[in-house]
Amino acid sequence: MSTLNLETATRLLAAGQEAAAEIGVPMSITIVDTAGSLIAFQRMDGGWLGSVDLSQRKAKTSALFPMPSSVLGEMSQPGGPIYGVENSNGGLVTFGGGLPLATADGTVLGAVGVSGGLVDQDVAVAEAVAKAL
Template sequence: MHVSYVEAQRAVAAALKKSEEIGARSCIAVVDSGATLKAFARMDDAWVGSIDIAIRKAKTACFFGMPTGEIGKMSQPGGSLYGIEVSNEGLITFPGGLPIVNADGVLIGAIGASGSTVENDHKVAMAGCEVIGVSDLPEHPWRT
């Protein structure tokens, strides 16, 4: 099941509002439950390098149904997923990507934010997620 275009736009708008509030310059990407791009926005003067990172954060969060930062905890040297970032044509494994789950507990997509500290990126992504769902998936197996 996929995030609708209207929902995706609402999420982007809320994320952009949060970014402005905290004085960041963000790129925001929303993907559907197939991890394909649904909506994207780049604020003026945001880093050009953040375009790709925002999109990959959203894809990464959708690919595995978890916040990107959680994957990063397991991908450190010695960790169980060490090196996973080279898969899927490039994952981003630091915070700023979040799955989006609807009221029925179904994964409908994900959101990624890039352009500031990872703490701020996480806040921006969460602001976008919260207007259309929650970020926590129910117990595995989750549904799409």
């Protein structure tokens, strides 16, 4: 597999929805390709409206900078080497919930962004999505 297709993205959304349901938090979950373009999205019933944009920006962040969005956040603190990066690329989100989606050999196929809970809950659901790949 060298790219994410809709069938795989839909399966990944289902894994995320299951993980979110297990913790009782309705989430917005976004799957994007390596360019940060949308492949699939869902907002679970009862999910916050504001989490839609956040999940999409987290996914885009981890696609354009293939690392967890939280790592980019650590590097972009005042005085950091990329301070202000969140203002680039139409707006990024540099806290937890965005993860690159990669094959076992490390080939990045895209990214997932999750929002709707506390940051650690978003990260846990994103990790469940990445594991399902």
